[in-house]
Amino acid sequence: MEFVSGxxxxxxxxxxxxxxxxxxxxxxxxxxxxSLEGRWRQLEARIRRLxxxxxxxxxxxxxxRSVGISLGQGAEPGPGPGLGAAxxxxxxxxxxxxxxxxxxxxxSLEDGEEGEEEEEEDEEEKKREERGAxxxxxxxxEDRELAPTSRESPQEVNPPGESEEAEQEAxxxxxxxxxxxxxxxxxxxxxxxxxxxxxxxHLSCLLLVTDEHGTILGIDLLVDGAQGTGSxxxxxxxxxxxxxxxxxxxxxxxxxxxxxRKPRQLTVGDARLHRELESxxxxxxxxxxxxxxxxxxxxxxxxFASLRARTCHVCHxxxxxxxxxxxxxxxxxxxxxxxxxxxxxxxxxxxVSHRFWCPKLAAFVERAGELAALPxxxxxxxxxxxxNKEAFLASRGLTRGYWTQLxxxxxxxxxxxxxxxxxxxLSLLLxxxxxxxxxxxxxxxxxPVPPDPPRGLFGSWQDYYTWRGLSLDSxxxxxxxxxxxxxxxxxxxxxxxxxxxxxQNKQSLKIHVVEAGKEFDLVMVFWELxxxxxHVALELQFVGDGLPPESDQQHFTxxxxxxxxxxxNGSGVSARPSSGTKEKGSRRDLQIKxxxxxxxxxxxxxxxxxxxxxxGFGLKDTWLSSLPRLQSLRVPAFFTESSEYGCVMxxxxxxxxxxxxxxxxxxxxxxSPFRLRAADNCMPWYCNAxxxxxxxxxxxxxxxxxxxxxxxxxxxxxxPPARTRRRRGEKKPGRGARRRR
Numbered sequence: 001m002e003f004v005s006g007x008x009x010x011x012x013x014x015x016x017x018x019x020x021x022x023x024x025x026x027x028x029x030x031x032x033x034x035s036l037e038g039r040w041r042q043l044e045a046r047i048r049r050l051x052x053x054x055x056x057x058x059x060x061x062x063x064x065r066s067v068g069i070s071l072g073q074g075a076e077p078g079p080g081p082g083l084g085a086a087x088x089x090x091x092x093x094x095x096x097x098x099x100x101x102x103x104x105x106x107x108s109l110e111d112g113e114e115g116e117e118e119e120e121e122d123e124e125e126k127k128r129e130e131r132g133a134x135x136x137x138x139x140x141x142e143d144r145e146l147a148p149t150s151r152e153s154p155q156e157v158n159p160p161g162e163s164e165e166a167e168q169e170a171x172x173x174x175x176x177x178x179x180x181x182x183x184x185x186x187x188x189x190x191x192x193x194x195x196x197x198x199x200x201x202h203l204s205c206l207l208l209v210t211d212e213h214g215t216i217l218g219i220d221l222l223v224d225g226a227q228g229t230g231s232x233x234x235x236x237x238x239x240x241x242x243x244x245x246x247x248x249x250x251x252x253x254x255x256x257x258x259x260x261r262k263p264r265q266l267t268v269g270d271a272r273l274h275r276e277l278e279s280x281x282x283x284x285x286x287x288x289x290x291x292x293x294x295x296x297x298x299x300x301x302x303x304f305a306s307l308r309a310r311t312c313h314v315c316h317x318x319x320x321x322x323x324x325x326x327x328x329x330x331x332x333x334x335x336x337x338x339x340x341x342x343x344x345x346x347x348x349x350x351x352v353s354h355r356f357w358c359p360k361l362a363a364f365v366e367r368a369g370e371l372a373a374l375p376x377x378x379x380x381x382x383x384x385x386x387x388n389k390e391a392f393l394a395s396r397g398l399t400r401g402y403w404t405q406l407x408x409x410x411x412x413x414x415x416x417x418x419x420x421x422x423x424x425x426l427s428l429l430l431x432x433x434x435x436x437x438x439x440x441x442x443x444x445x446x447x448p449v450p451p452d453p454p455r456g457l458f459g460s461w462q463d464y465y466t467w468r469g470l471s472l473d474s475x476x477x478x479x480x481x482x483x484x485x486x487x488x489x490x491x492x493x494x495x496x497x498x499x500x501x502x503x504q505n506k507q508s509l510k511i512h513v514v515e516a517g518k519e520f521d522l523v524m525v526f527w528e529l530x531x532x533x534x535h536v537a538l539e540l541q542f543v544g545d546g547l548p549p550e551s552d553q554q555h556f557t558x559x560x561x562x563x564x565x566x567x568x569n570g571s572g573v574s575a576r577p578s579s580g581t582k583e584k585g586s587r588r589d590l591q592i593k594x595x596x597x598x599x600x601x602x603x604x605x606x607x608x609x610x611x612x613x614x615x616g617f618g619l620k621d622t623w624l625s626s627l628p629r630l631q632s633l634r635v636p637a638f639f640t641e642s643s644e645y646g647c648v649m650x651x652x653x654x655x656x657x658x659x660x661x662x663x664x665x666x667x668x669x670x671x672s673p674f675r676l677r678a679a680d681n682c683m684p685w686y687c688n689a690x691x692x693x694x695x696x697x698x699x700x701x702x703x704x705x706x707x708x709x710x711x712x713x714x715x716x717x718x719x720p721p722a723r724t725r726r727r728r729g730e731k732k733p734g735r736g737a738r739r740r741r
Contacts, residue, residue, distance in 0.1 A: 005678035006642030057263035068200030218250030240276035314340035332361035397441030484670035516542035552596035559589040600629040610637040617653035665690040
């Protein structure tokens with residue numbers, strides 16, 4: 001598939017942006033030569049002429065002692081491919097954060113033995129640096145948090161490129177410097193002896209430039225190497241020149257969004273660095289705050305603003321590198337220039353070229369207004385192309401529980417709480433509140449369950465919110481889109497497309513949720529199905545090889561006891577029958593089963609219904625086996641997609657895999673109101689935006705007995721055959737047939 005906006009984890013786009021900017025920053029900073037000083041003088045002059053940003057900018061100095069970066073086999077340290085940047089920025093990027101685990105992972109450095117080795121390594125590094133520093137004196141800091149800075153006066157601090165040390169650091173990409181650093185690191189590696197070559201890198205310090213709203217404008221990483229491979233920038237070097245370079249580059253090429261600009265005022269989050277920048281920042285025509293910033297810190301609920309930098313669809317360069325413009329005909333796809341547009345227009349084969357897709361994409365873009373027609377008070381904000389999701393969630397206190405699944409915030413090593421991708425702990429559910437994980441930091445946002453079941457069928461968010469007692473200012477629709485979509489399929493779409501199943505009169509339903517990932521992480525939202533369908537026993541079986549292996553074959557039952565829920569763990573024991581044991585009209589329960597395997601390898605009874613959310617058939621090879629499996633079962637199978645483009649691609653994959661097709665997609669009234677971020681296009685993407693069902697190929701040659709019909713007439717020969725003499729022992733012809741008749 002050409003576009004993966006609705007399927008790719010937003011954190012990966014965020015990481016690609018960070019490392020793309022950092023790679024460009026290192027490349028431009030790393031040119032060493034006689035003209036380096038003159039080049040930065042020219043840059044200073046250009047920055048002084050930039051327009052002024054009325055917002056306050058902040059330079060944060062974030063020290064880290066607890067998290068390390070572990071590189072997998074085949075990954076090379078450095079600003080390029082070292083953190084998986086090649087995987088993040090290439091033509092075949094990963095879709096989920098777990099896809100990067102073979103290349104990079106975050107580990108805790110707080111273990112005792114590892115901490116002692118780090119201290120010994122840091123002490124030896126400091127001794128070597130003191131021996132080789134020459135004219136520079138290094139002052140150790142407590143806990144090694146603050147990187148030692150120059151003891152010269154602020155007036156004597158040189159801008160980038162004016163000191164030999166700065167030139168060596170700026171030339172981090174040169175072979176000679178790499179060899180020297182690698183040579184320095186071989187000694188502590190030998191000293192450790194027993195330590196693995198896969199010891200993590202230590203991100204000792206992070207320099208971060210943001211505006212007062214939290215938009216990231218520039219980043220620099222100070223990483224201490226740990227694998228005998230050197231580092232990109234030691235945490236024991238002079239921070240002032242490095243911070244000054246970062247500020248210049250952030251103004252000339254801001255990462256987040258907007259044209260080059262300089263701040264009205266700059267504040268620094270480190271007292272020592274603030275003093276050393278007092279003589280440098282005024283060169284740029286920027287006013288430095290009188291005192292350093294002392295109150296800022298990453299609180300538990302802190303989040304940065306969502307970044308709106310976009311990329312060229314062909315070459316993947318970001319908007320901070322080139323100017324991006326949409327296709328003049330469809331306004332759907334972003335390109336950096338005529339060369340990339342023509343390359344995409346003339347691609348082969350023709351059905352993958354933009355020339356083929358341009359009119360179709362234009363029609364998709366025209367439906368943006370229809371997709372944004374939602375009744376909520378915040379609709380205008382959340383359906384905008386510049387929607388800042390992180391700020392929206394943070395402003396409403398939605399930073400814990402299931403709301404973290406919607407955010408780019410990820411738990412650090414050793415963090416407590418409900419981890420992603422694991423079965424929720426029964427201790428979280430035994431309190432009796434099935435909506436515990438749906439709450440934010442403020443008061444309860446989910447009202448009590450109405451005492452009476454709904455009298456009619458809901459066909460819109462407006463109707464459901466009114467019956468449920470929810471305010472139209474509540475963002476619960478973002479999470480409830482999954483159970484409400486299942487409800488809409490059961491009550492509306494299946495009766496329309498498969499009336500012979502009489503699904504509305506069934507007292508029990510077995511539903512397979514195929515290729516479940518994010519839906520399983522939000523498993524408790526499906527409790528709402530018991531509220532909407534209180535007289536139906538439901539069994540949801542989540543199936544997919546992306547599910548956590550430790551959750552395979554787990555099974556538990558949620559039973560509604562009045563307004564509360566009771567939980568019975570069914571792992572290792574047979575589940576209570578879901579029908580035939582209760583009187584008609586009694587309340588039912590919800591059984592949850594997990595099978596961590598591809599759908600075509602699932603064994604078990606045939607389901608009543610199959611549902612998949614934002615499936616993306618063309619993005620995973622297992623669909624080429626799972627779709628024929630569904631073809632053989634011939635059960636109603638409904639799927640959602642986040643765009644019409646995804647529906648078209650799913651239809652093509654279904655035709656290739658089975659010879660069948662898909663129904664015409666229709667707008668889902670219970671789609672998520674949050675517009676999804678699109679990096680290389682301007683099409684509207686919403687979770688569960690469209691619904692379609694599989695159209696199976698007619699069964700042929702399956703061995704089934706044909707329908708009864710009139711017998712074909714027997715041929716009547718024009719000339720009767722001559723009578724022949726019957727041989728001894730031979731039966732008369734036709735006698736057996738007459739006897740059988």
